[in-house]
Amino acid sequence: MQKAKGTYDVYGEYGRKVLALENILKDLMQVYNYEYFRTPIFESTELFHRGVGDTTDIVTKETYDFKDRGDRDMTLRPEGTAGIVRSYIENKYYGNPNVPSKIWYYGPMYRYERPQSGRFREFYQFGVEVFGSNDPLTDAEVISIPVNFYKMLGLKQIKVHINSLGDEESRNNYREALKAHFEPHLDTLCEDCKERFKKNPLRLLDCKVDKDLDVMKSVPKTIDYLNEESKKHFDKVCEYLTSMGIEYIVDPGCVRGLDYYTHTVFEVEASVEGFGAQNILCGGGRYNKLVGMIGGPETPGVGFALGMERLITALDFENISVVDEYSTDCYIIPMSDNEKAFSLSVCNALRMSGFKADMDYMSRNLKSNFKQSERLNSKYVIIIGEEEEKTNVLTIKDNKTKDEYKVELEDLVEFLDSKIDECDCCHGGECTCGDECHCGDECKCHSKEEK
RNA sequence: GCGUGGUUGGUGAAGUGGUUAACACGGCGGAUUGUGGUUCCGUUAUGCAAGGGUUCGAUCCCCUUACCGCGCCCCA
Numbered sequence: 001m002q003k004a005k006g007t008y009d010v011y012g013e014y015g016r017k018v019l020a021l022e023n024i025l026k027d028l029m030q031v032y033n034y035e036y037f038r039t040p041i042f043e044s045t046e047l048f049h050r051g052v053g054d055t056t057d058i059v060t061k062e063t064y065d066f067k068d069r070g071d072r073d074m075t076l077r078p079e080g081t082a083g084i085v086r087s088y089i090e091n092k093y094y095g096n097p098n099v100p101s102k103i104w105y106y107g108p109m110y111r112y113e114r115p116q117s118g119r120f121r122e123f124y125q126f127g128v129e130v131f132g133s134n135d136p137l138t139d140a141e142v143i144s145i146p147v148n149f150y151k152m153l154g155l156k157q158i159k160v161h162i163n164s165l166g167d168e169e170s171r172n173n174y175r176e177a178l179k180a181h182f183e184p185h186l187d188t189l190c191e192d193c194k195e196r197f198k199k200n201p202l203r204l205l206d207c208k209v210d211k212d213l214d215v216m217k218s219v220p221k222t223i224d225y226l227n228e229e230s231k232k233h234f235d236k237v238c239e240y241l242t243s244m245g246i247e248y249i250v251d252p253g254c255v256r257g258l259d260y261y262t263h264t265v266f267e268v269e270a271s272v273e274g275f276g277a278q279n280i281l282c283g284g285g286r287y288n289k290l291v292g293m294i295g296g297p298e299t300p301g302v303g304f305a306l307g308m309e310r311l312i313t314a315l316d317f318e319n320i321s322v323v324d325e326y327s328t329d330c331y332i333i334p335m336s337d338n339e340k341a342f343s344l345s346v347c348n349a350l351r352m353s354g355f356k357a358d359m360d361y362m363s364r365n366l367k368s369n370f371k372q373s374e375r376l377n378s379k380y381v382i383i384i385g386e387e388e389e390k391t392n393v394l395t396i397k398d399n400k401t402k403d404e405y406k407v408e409l410e411d412l413v414e415f416l417d418s419k420i421d422e423c424d425c426c427h428g429g430e431c432t433c434g435d436e437c438h439c440g441d442e443c444k445c446h447s448k449e450e451k
Numbered sequence: 452g453c454g455u456g457g458u459u460g461g462u463g464a465a466g467u468g469g470u471u472a473a474c475a476c477g478g479c480g481g482a483u484u485g486u487g488g489u490u491c492c493g494u495u496a497u498g499c500a501a502g503g504g505u506u507c508g509a510u511c512c513c514c515u516u517a518c519c520g521c522g523c524c525c526c527a
Contacts, residue, residue: 003518005518061452113525113526114522119526192523283527305527309527310527335484336484366487367483367488369486371487381486397486
């Protein structure tokens with residue numbers, strides 16, 4: 001048996017990274033005061049047709065569709081927004097007096113595409129939706145979330161692109177202008193662009209084949225076709241971003257692939273040489289028509305989504321670690337079968353006191369057990385034999401310094417408390433802060449706590 | 452959906468149309484049954500993605516399928 005194409009298993013180092021990032025995101029959402037929503041992985045096919053747009057590639061050729069046993073048409077969600085909007089409407093969340101509704105979600109999405117670097121058929125997205133406010137403040141806030149997140153993680157090589165498609169009127173005017181611009185030059189464009197001209201002229205803007213043609217260089221800009229109100233909205237968004245110290249590039253070529261966007265659209269790009277073709281780390285924008293289209297009351301909204309896989313690739317690329325070094329506090333070795341019960345009870349007691357404790361389950365010999373303790377990167381080792389069990393006096397060995405201590409069983413927790421978590425320098429670690437700890441050396445644990 | 456390059460053990464990998472598939476790391480056992488990370492010895496793939504074909508014979512040649520990598524389309 002083999003995994004399905006474009007899927008992947010999570011375990012080991014990668015698993016630790018994912019968990020760490022998920023925790024950071026959870027905390028970030030706490031700080032931003034967003035609420036958690038979780039919607040089903042499959043929904044009626046109809047929802048995505050209406051929500052994402054039946055002309056988009058995502059819906060026409062990339063969805064996982066199936067009929068359930070009740071003959072209903074179902075689809076594995078290709079993105080998060082449609083489901084959140086459905087849930088928002090169905091649960092009458094628009095009636096919640098706490099407006100705007102600020103929502104976050106996280107989970108797997110499914111798209112039937114040919115896998116490549118930064119692209120999977122099952123992939124995880126984190127995203128945010130804000131409903132009920134048309135204030136540019138919310139646009140700016142939403143953009144600030146991924147930007148701050150990436151900044152927190154230490155990503156440096158990123159660029160924020162923003163643009164505005166304007167309201168419906170502006171968008172339509174622009175579409176006509178685009179068509180008029182390309183019409184006379186149709187035969188010079190690539191085959192794909194001819195298709196795009198018919199189906200979705202906006203997409204002509206980010207063609208990679210024709211980008212050097214003169215027609216492309218003189219292409220009209222969305223911004224020039226914004227009406228008064230749309231222009232004002234966009235200017236405010238820019239102003240607010242600047243006030244938060246967020247750098248951005250106004251990029252007239254930034255148009256998004258999904259039909260539902262109006263006004264602000266943005267992308268954050270990993271602009272590193274050799275990163276791969278799929279270098280858009282996140283994308284989003286405003287969608288003031290969407291809630292209405294799906295059957296709710298006319299409600300403005302803004303949101304964005306970021307891909308976890310691409311984020312992790314970017315972090316790896318910039319050599320950024322988000323997980324602490326793997327380690328265990330204490331490893332317990334029973335000398336023989338006779339001490340197993342006692343050893344387990346000690347192990348259990350340590351765990352109940354919050355220590356990461358582990359023991360030998362394999363009846364290994366002593367040498368192998370020391371090797372195992374190294375694999376676990378264990379700070380302390382306790383060897384338990386007949387004598388120890390009888391006297392309740394344990395010998396505990398510091399695995400780095402090799403120092404041994406005799407400790408009464410009842411004092412064990414207190415002993416480890418005084419040693420572990422307070423001070424890495426006692427275990428040979430290096431300190432980065434200027435503080436001193438009880439052992440008299442400089443200590444890095446304080447700087448850890450500050451984080 | 453299109454194009455292109457891959458697929459050998461737990462890992463990194465070498466290799467050839469012909470009897471036992473190198474080498475290294477790791478694992479396990481022992482020399483050394485209460486203190487290791489050194490050294491030494493032993494052991495560790497009935498199998499080279501799966502199926503079919505060519506051949507006296509195929510891991511190696513051909514076809515099909517699956518999966519992985521990269522690019523296009525598209526997108527996070």
